[in-house]
Amino acid sequence: xxxxxxxxxxxxxxxxxxxxxxxxxxxxxxxxxxxxxxxxxxxxxxxxxxxxxxxxxxxxxxxxxxxxxxxxxxxxxxxxxxxxxxxxxxxxxxxxxxxxxxxxxxxxxxxxxxxxxxxxxxxxxxxxxxxxxxxxxxxxxxxxxxxxxxxxxxxxxxxxxxxxxxxxxxxxxxxxxxxxxxxxxxxxxxxxxxxxxxxxxxxxxxxxxxxxxxxxxxxxxxxxxxxxxxxxxxxxxxxxxxxxxxxxxxxxxxxxxxxxxxxxxxxxxxxxxxxxxxxxxxxxxxxxxxxxxxxxxxxxxxxxxxxxxxxxxxxxxxxxxxxxxxxxxxxxxxxxxxxxxxxxxxxxxxxxxxxxxx
Amino acid sequence: xxxxxxxxxxxxxxxxxxxxxxxxxxxxxxxxxxxxxxxxxxxxxxxxxxxxxxxxxxxxxxxxxxxxxxxxxxxxxxxxxxxxxxxxxxxxxxxxxxxxxxxxxxxxxxxxxxxxxxxxxxxxxxxxxxxxxxxxxxxxxxxxxxxxxxxxxxxxxxxxxxxxxxxxxxxxxxxxxxxxxxxxxxxxxxxxxxxxxxxxxxxxxxxxxxxxxxxxxxxxxxxxxxxxxxxxxxxxxxxxxxxxxxxxxxxxxxxxxxxxxxxxxxxxxxxxxxxxxxx
Numbered sequence: 001x002x003x004x005x006x007x008x009x010x011x012x013x014x015x016x017x018x019x020x021x022x023x024x025x026x027x028x029x030x031x032x033x034x035x036x037x038x039x040x041x042x043x044x045x046x047x048x049x050x051x052x053x054x055x056x057x058x059x060x061x062x063x064x065x066x067x068x069x070x071x072x073x074x075x076x077x078x079x080x081x082x083x084x085x086x087x088x089x090x091x092x093x094x095x096x097x098x099x100x101x102x103x104x105x106x107x108x109x110x111x112x113x114x115x116x117x118x119x120x121x122x123x124x125x126x127x128x129x130x131x132x133x134x135x136x137x138x139x140x141x142x143x144x145x146x147x148x149x150x151x152x153x154x155x156x157x158x159x160x161x162x163x164x165x166x167x168x169x170x171x172x173x174x175x176x177x178x179x180x181x182x183x184x185x186x187x188x189x190x191x192x193x194x195x196x197x198x199x200x201x202x203x204x205x206x207x208x209x210x211x212x213x214x215x216x217x218x219x220x221x222x223x224x225x226x227x228x229x230x231x232x233x234x235x236x237x238x239x240x241x242x243x244x245x246x247x248x249x250x251x252x253x254x255x256x257x258x259x260x261x262x263x264x265x266x267x268x269x270x271x272x273x274x275x276x277x278x279x280x281x282x283x284x285x286x287x288x289x290x291x292x293x294x295x296x297x298x299x300x301x302x303x304x305x306x307x308x309x310x311x312x313x314x315x316x317x318x319x320x321x322x323x324x325x326x327x328x329x330x331x332x333x334x335x336x337x338x339x340x341x342x343x344x345x346x347x348x349x350x351x352x353x354x355x356x357x358x
Numbered sequence: 359x360x361x362x363x364x365x366x367x368x369x370x371x372x373x374x375x376x377x378x379x380x381x382x383x384x385x386x387x388x389x390x391x392x393x394x395x396x397x398x399x400x401x402x403x404x405x406x407x408x409x410x411x412x413x414x415x416x417x418x419x420x421x422x423x424x425x426x427x428x429x430x431x432x433x434x435x436x437x438x439x440x441x442x443x444x445x446x447x448x449x450x451x452x453x454x455x456x457x458x459x460x461x462x463x464x465x466x467x468x469x470x471x472x473x474x475x476x477x478x479x480x481x482x483x484x485x486x487x488x489x490x491x492x493x494x495x496x497x498x499x500x501x502x503x504x505x506x507x508x509x510x511x512x513x514x515x516x517x518x519x520x521x522x523x524x525x526x527x528x529x530x531x532x533x534x535x536x537x538x539x540x541x542x543x544x545x546x547x548x549x550x551x552x553x554x555x556x557x558x559x560x561x562x563x564x565x566x567x568x569x570x571x572x573x574x575x576x577x578x579x580x581x582x583x584x585x586x587x588x589x590x591x592x593x594x595x596x597x598x599x600x601x602x603x604x605x606x607x608x609x610x611x612x613x614x615x616x617x618x619x620x621x622x623x624x625x626x627x628x629x630x631x632x633x634x635x636x637x
Contacts, residue, residue, distance in 0.1 A: 044475050056491045063491070173615035175567055177574050178589055178607035185600050196596075283477075290482025294571055298593065308483070312490055312575060324487045328479045335478060 027343070034339055038332045043097075045328040049321045050096045054089070056317075061085055064106070064318050075109055105325065106318035108311075115322035119304055123326075125199055126303030129295070130288055132219055133227035134281075140227075141234025142277060144168075148235065149242035150265065164235060171232035176291050180225040180298040187221060194221050197300040226295040230284055237280055241273040275346055282338030286331045365627040372623020375616035382613050386433035393427040397583040401427075408601045417601045419591065425602065429609055432585040435578075436613060439496070440566040443503035444558055447565075450504065451511025452554070456542050458512065459519025470516070473509045481506040485568060489577045496579045499572060503565050514557055518550035552628035559621035563614045570610050585610050 056063045061079040080086065084095045099106075105115040148164040151157040171179075188196035200206070200214045245251060246269055254268050255261075289305075296305030304323050311319040367373055395401070400422040401414075408417035408425075416425040458469040488502035522528060523546060531545045572578060573586030574593075585606035592602035 040471075041475055041478050045479060052487065052491050057493065169618065170611075170615065173563065173567075173611050173618055175570050175574075175586075175589075175607060175610050175614075177571060178603065178610065181589065181593065181596060181603045182607065184596055185603075189597055189600070286478065286480040287482070289480040290486075290571075293482065293486065294574065297575065308486065309575060312486070312577070315490075317491060320487060320490060324480075324483050327483050331480050332478060 030343065031340070034336055038336050041332050042325075042329050045325055046097060046100050047093070049325060050093055053317065053321065054092075100325070105322035108316055108319045110314045110316045110319070115319050118307060118319060119322060119326050122302060122304045122307045125301060126292055126296070126305060128215075128219070129222055129226065129301055129303055130285075130292060132223035133230070133288065133295075134284070136223055137227035137230035137284075138234055138277070138281060141231040142238045142274070144231070145235045145238025146242060146265065146270065148239045149246065152239075152243060161239075165239070168232040168235040171228050172236075174229070176225065176229055177294040177298055179228060180222070180295055183221050183225050184298070194218075196221065199302055222295050222299040222301050225298075226288065226291050229291065230288065233280065233284070234277060237277055238273065241276050242269055245269045245273045275342075278338065278342055278345065282335045282342075285334045289327045289331055362627050366623050369619075369623040369626050371619040372626070375619030375623065378612055378616035379620060382433050382609075382616070383437060385430050386437055389427075389430035389434060392430060393424070395427075397427040397431040398423065405599050408605075416605045417599075419588070419602050420595055420599065425588070425605055428583045428588050429585070429605060431583040432588060432606060432609065433613070435496075435573075435582045435584040436566045436569060436610070439499060439503065439569040440562040440617075443500045443507065443565045443569075444561045446500060446504035447508040447561060448511055448554070448558055451508040452515050452547070454508070455512040455515025455517075456519055456547065459516035460523060460538065460542055460546070462520075466516070469512070473512045476506070477509040477513075482568065482571060485572060486575060486577065489572055494572075494577045494579060496582065499569060499577070499579065502572070503568050506568070507561055507565060511554070511557065511561070514553055515550060518553065519546055522546045522549055556621060556625045556628060559617060559624055563617040563621070566610065566614055566617070 053060050053063055060083070061076045064079050064083075082095075084092050087095075103116055105119070107113075108115050108118055111118055144164050148161045151160040184196040187194045195201070195218050199218050200211065201218075204214065206214050251264060251268050254264050259268070292303060292305035293308050294305070295301065296303045297309040300306065304327065308320060308323045311317075311323065401424050402411070402418050402422050404418060404420050404422040406414050406418040406422075408415065410417070414424055414426065416429065418424055419428075454469050454473065458466040458473075485502040485506050488505060489498045492498040492501070519542075528541060528545050531541045536545070569578075570584065570586030570589070573584045574590040576587075576590060578584045578587040578590075588606040589603050592599065592606075595602055
């Protein structure tokens with residue numbers, strides 16, 4: 001977008017002080033409403049977690065302790081005490097909600113650590129992986145989508161569009177975890193170019209720049225494998241949106257008055273065509289959080305996805321539900337951020353919102 | 359109907375997709391005839407390379423199980439779970455969307471809040487949690503996939519209902535005193551069917567991918583051999599036996615790809631106007 005992004009909506013440039021105060025109030029009420037929504041969703045997840053444990057076959061206390069860990073009677077009775085399991089369900093829910101509000105997500109009997117500590121310890125690795133995959137997918141996806149849309153109606157280069165779209169269709173149908181395994185076979189086992197497992201070389205004791213390089217090398221395969229599916233989605237989305245905008249009258253006008261083709265695409269088409277892409281970027285995070293479980297499992301990446309897989313293997317349900325809660329909360333938070341960004345990028349939304357409330 | 363078939367066949371990809379899917383379906387149905395014994399049985403030496411023994415074209419895994427047999431039986435699970443969980447998700451989504459779109463007002467608001475909630479939370483993580491807590495079985499898998507895939511249907515159906523209920527033929531049905539349930543089922547729903555069918559086909563593909571991901575994580579039905587389970591078992595053998603993970607993955611890829619192609623063909627055939635505008 002480059003030069004396009006700095007331009008503001010004309011009305012915003014010439015706004016009077018009174019109008020800007022009104023805008024700020026509007027924005028605050030919008031933010032408040034969205035925050036309220038986010039809190040409701042997070043509360044909903046907590047309630048779901050609560051009922052899932054109680055709907056599971058067997059006694060909630062033994063389920064929480066993990067089936068194999070049920071041998072420890074003291075721990076089970078402690079859980080029963082702590083969650084008030086002999087009290088009415090609503091009282092139990094109250095106790096549970098209070099615990100979560102104090103950021104007490106339970107205790108992992110398997111790891112002898114509080115669930116929250118385990119998760120916080122693994123969170124940075126997942127952030128690193130997801131932000132890498134996010135950047136990779138959106139940058140390459142939008143780029144390929146634009147290229148495909150531009151070559152769509154050019155007879156001599158139309159094969160580029162077909163090739164990009166076929167590739168996207170193929171990636172769309174590829175299981176993420178399988179793609180990861182195939183990447184390991186090709187780039188680690190056969191070619192030996194890239195490390196396959198972990199986040200850094202264990203025992204190498206790299207520091208400073210050498211360590212950054214080591215982690216970066218370990219990041220390549222997981223990031224690309226996780227990002228590929230989402231890249232395919234961005235390609236299709238960008239292309240469809242570009243084609244739609246390219247057919248609009250104002251684009252034809254720009255062409256007719258002699259604006260260079262590159263500028264028409266950058267300034268007139270892309271700016272508007274990117275809006276659905278941003279919407280999807282918010283949704284994508286939820287799906288990517290799920291994908292991270294698979295990618296981290298394959299690549300032994302020390303993030304919360306791998307932690308979830310380990311919790312599954314050990315039947316450590318408190319940890320499992322804790323991870324589900326934290327992932328959901330993060331997704332909700334990033335959705336909120338996307339909504340705010342969207343409002344800044346598309347002034348029509350703010351204007352539309354004002355019209356609706358007036 | 360003939361015009362529909364003609365439009366469908368104009369999309370070559372969709373025709374190829376249909377042929378591939380029919381092939382997969384035939385193999386799934388005929389699996390017990392080709393391989394009478396369970397795919398879990400050890401039938402040969404472990405780690406037989408593919409294409410070396412004509413009786414074991416795809417080789418064997420680390421326990422000497424026939425990968426070819428596993429592939430055929432895996433097709434059954436994938437297609438079964440894909441179709442059933444889509445059917446359940448459609449039933450829930452259509453019911454919610456129809457009520458929300460037809461009633462409007464507060465009912466609509468409440469139902470859409472719930473729909474949004476299920477759309478916001480991370481779907482695969484939710485499915486994993488459900489299957490893990492209720493113990494992996496074909497029922498919990500279908501339930502989990504349905505829980506995470508109904509919201510888009512509900513939104514789609516609601517949108518269709520909102521616009522269709524304004525039309526004269528629905529107003530006429532209201533005036534002659536038809537009951538709401540009857541109006542929903544006989545007047546509006548049939549007219550909203552084509553987008554529902556198109557999205558259902560894509561849902562089957564997504565459901566197959568989700569099932570394979572669950573099975574890969576060790577959350578498959580313990581009595582049923584599935585493609586995802588085979589890849590999960592191959593994960594630790596990646597250096598020794600590449601073929602263990604390659605074949606089941608190709609099977610998933612081909613099946614999902616063919617269903618997506620069919621979906622696009624259906625879309626072309628059912629919305630011819632849309633297609634012409636896009637060209």
